[in-house]
Amino acid sequence: MTxxxxxxVLVRPQPVGVFxxxxxxxxxxxxxxxxxxxxxxxxxxxxxxxxxxFYAIALDGDPVxxxxxxxxxxxxxxxxxxxxxxxxxxxxxxxxxxxxxxDAAFVVHVDTIAFAxxxxxxxxxxxxxxxxxxxxxxxxxxxAALERGDxxxxxxxxxxxxxxxxxxxxxxxxxxxxxxxxxxxxxxxxQRASVTFQAALDAMAGTDLHLTSAELHVAAxxxxxxxxxxxxxxxxQAINHYHQALALVRRDDAPETWAIANxxxxxxxxxxPMQEASDLLRTGVAVQSMRDALTHFTPETHPDRxxxxxxxxxxxxxxxxxxxxxxxxxEAVELYEAVLEHxxxxxxxxGRARVLANQGNALAHLGMFDQAKARLHEARAIFEEFGxxxxxxxxxxxxxxxxxxxxxVRQDRP
Numbered sequence: 001m002t003x004x005x006x007x008x009v010l011v012r013p014q015p016v017g018v019f020x021x022x023x024x025x026x027x028x029x030x031x032x033x034x035x036x037x038x039x040x041x042x043x044x045x046x047x048x049x050x051x052x053x054f055y056a057i058a059l060d061g062d063p064v065x066x067x068x069x070x071x072x073x074x075x076x077x078x079x080x081x082x083x084x085x086x087x088x089x090x091x092x093x094x095x096x097x098x099x100x101x102x103d104a105a106f107v108v109h110v111d112t113i114a115f116a117x118x119x120x121x122x123x124x125x126x127x128x129x130x131x132x133x134x135x136x137x138x139x140x141x142x143x144a145a146l147e148r149g150d151x152x153x154x155x156x157x158x159x160x161x162x163x164x165x166x167x168x169x170x171x172x173x174x175x176x177x178x179x180x181x182x183x184x185x186x187x188x189x190x191q192r193a194s195v196t197f198q199a200a201l202d203a204m205a206g207t208d209l210h211l212t213s214a215e216l217h218v219a220a221x222x223x224x225x226x227x228x229x230x231x232x233x234x235x236x237q238a239i240n241h242y243h244q245a246l247a248l249v250r251r252d253d254a255p256e257t258w259a260i261a262n263x264x265x266x267x268x269x270x271x272x273p274m275q276e277a278s279d280l281l282r283t284g285v286a287v288q289s290m291r292d293a294l295t296h297f298t299p300e301t302h303p304d305r306x307x308x309x310x311x312x313x314x315x316x317x318x319x320x321x322x323x324x325x326x327x328x329x330x331e332a333v334e335l336y337e338a339v340l341e342h343x344x345x346x347x348x349x350x351g352r353a354r355v356l357a358n359q360g361n362a363l364a365h366l367g368m369f370d371q372a373k374a375r376l377h378e379a380r381a382i383f384e385e386f387g388x389x390x391x392x393x394x395x396x397x398x399x400x401x402x403x404x405x406x407x408x409v410r411q412d413r414p
Contacts, residue, residue: 009075009103013168015039016109017136017175019209022066023058025083025113029076040132042171042207054080075101079110086117105129112137115144126160132172135165139176142183151187158183174203178216185223193223210248214257217245218264225268232273239268251296259296263309266290270316283320287313299342307342310335311355318362332362345382353382357391361398369402376402 014027018039028036032052035045048056051071058066067084070077078094091114098107108129114120123140138161145153158180165173177200184193197220204213221241228235242265251258266289269282290313297306314335317328336359343352360375376395383391 009106013040017172022063026080040169042209044208091119105133108133131168135161170203171207174200211254214245214248217241255296259293262289263293353379
């Protein structure tokens with residue numbers, strides 16, 4: 001599908017929405033049909049023409065350098081410059097010239113960009129055009145619906161967007177279905193979301209969109225992991241998705257997604273029931289996955305993810321069968337201590353109490369009873385304050401066991 005060059009500003013189809021921003025809003029000028037066709041299919045060209053070097057730079061996430069590499073002052077170049085160097089003056093002048101040019105797809109594209117950049121209060125009407133540009137406008141309407149808290153409307157807009165995109169760019173339809181699946185999850189439609197996630201991943205197969213595919217695998221894995229609380233068999237599906245995500249990205253390329261996949265994978269392995277001796281090997285895999293995640297998560301950059309992963313690692317070390325169990329438990333005690341330094345009684349008293357209880361239990365395993373009791377008494381006081389009766393009973397059980405051990409030690413003394 002190509003516009004008549006005598007009347008149309010854009011050659012089509014265009015790879016809008018296929019690649020991450022800012023490249024996702026850029027369009028390819030006439031004369032590069034092979035590259036454009038490749039990008040529409042979600043595949044990067046083996047070589048970039050000099051005229052498209054701006055696009056390659058934008059893919060690396062550097063809009064300033066991309067703008068410096070952008071040449072020309074025609075309507076297409078101006079639209080790309082608006083993406084890379086947004087300004088209201090540039091938008092208003094371009095919108096007027098786009099309307100005068102009479103290319104409806106280009107008009108919708110410019111107005112969609114302006115909405116995304118905060119230069120226009122509402123997205124354009126998707127019905128003013130078709131294909132990829134209608135899809136992007138519909139996706140913008142979904143964004144607006146989510147901003148006003150209307151999840152049902154967002155789902156309708158995303159469904160329409162994916163449908164508009166499908167005949168033009170399957171990878172674009174896949175990206176929109178991925179957004180749709182996450183929105184369906186927010187509305188509680190787990191069954192619908194599971195089907196939509198798979199359709200999105202199928203649409204992304206064979207593309208160079210590795211990070212996007214990995215992010216979809218992580219989101220689908222998290223969904224199945226949550227569902228496994230009611231249906232334990234689904235945990236294996238979660239694990240499969242995390243492994244597929246880790247096969248697509250590396251720490252150097254996508255540290256955030258890589259770390260989340262590792263942390264979730266480690267927890268998933270720990271949550272699976274141990275039925276055979278060989279299953280114990282999973283604990284070792286879980287420990288290594290969480291250690292990997294903690295090379296990226298820090299208390300300063302990811303306080304919540306760091307804390308939860310640190311705790312899961314410590315808990316795993318306490319119970320992991322090993323010839324070096326005492327060393328593992330001692331490491332766990334240090335991991336708990338690091339979390340306590342960042343979790344005060346004032347900010348998260350119940351969370352602090354749970355860490356104290358776990359650390360007290362670990363110290364008891366090491367025979368460090370005085371330190372263990374101090375931690376456990378503090379945890380019990382907090383649990384009692386908040387009426388967590390079951391947690392209080394659990395702490396008392398550990399304190400009773402310590403008392404028995406101390407009694408046996410006294411009896412053995414001469």
